[in-house]
Amino acid sequence: MTEIATLPFKISVLVFLRSEDGRLLLIQRRKAPNLGCWSPIGGKLEMALGESPFECAVREVHEEVQLKIATDDLHLFGYVSEKSFEGSGHWLMFLFDCKVTISALPPEIDEGHFAFFTREAINTLAIPPSDHQLVWPYYDSHRKRFVALRADCHPGQELEIVVEQSL
Template sequence: MKEKTDTPAGTPQLPFKISVLIFIRDGNGKFLMIRRRKAPNKNCWSPVGGKLETASGESPFECACREAFEETGLRLVASDLHLFGMVSERSYEGSGHWLMFLFDCLKPIEALPPEIDEGQFGFFSREEIDSAAIPPSDRTLVWPVYDSHRRSFLAYRAQCGNGDAARVEEESMLAPNFLPAENGKN
């Protein structure tokens, strides 16, 4: 007998894809973003990231280090990253489900990376991101989680389908951790 779930009726029965997003800044605190050439998020600016290689047993931290190097040339180790969020998005862009691990990169990048097959890079202040062409779920979910929880941890789930506003439910939240203050601020 199948257990009852809280999955909304009409949600496509698809496997979850696992991915990472890495919030990388330069020495001036500007965020490195990539304007994606491919789906998902085609023609939108997004943090660096990519899909986890599940067949090889890659962990989210290993994936973040690999993706940062492949896309930007920035060499990271796990201690350069702070996992601040985990997001479960159902029916994203109507074609799949995503489980995303959100990382704040503690190591700054020194220069703008060259353009790659996935897209072109740019640096943005946090204020510029608010008016940039970013995915709707990044605007309503991902960046607000970064703003309020980058020094702690939050897990949430979102139902994204049909172009409607995502329904979000908080799963768990932890208090701020031991990370050093940024510029004297917590």
């Protein structure tokens, strides 16, 4: 087993929102991680407040796109435990599919600007490199199901993905 560096551990959510015509809403990030890349909306849990992943997803959707949803509007379709992401930290990322559609493009925020994309178009965008293997294929195959993933993301090494559970 590869030795794991002692790095900070962060917990986050990604929320996959769609327009009424089925296109996916992405944000082009102005901040690290994933600076300049397109990704679903999301953010870090307020761990000092004891925030759950569902509470975080509801909060992030409201903060970033001004859409009020409830936990029942979300389907947790997976999580990814990333070791040594970008060599700067370990992440536990919860993946949510939102059952509520968004009717219009949200206004730009401090964290970036938004656009709608077809699923096929996302493959051609500047997205985080690991998302090509780690996020989008499992969105495609499990967004109505559940998957638990572990990924070793050590810089300079090939991404190693282990499916710990798939339902």
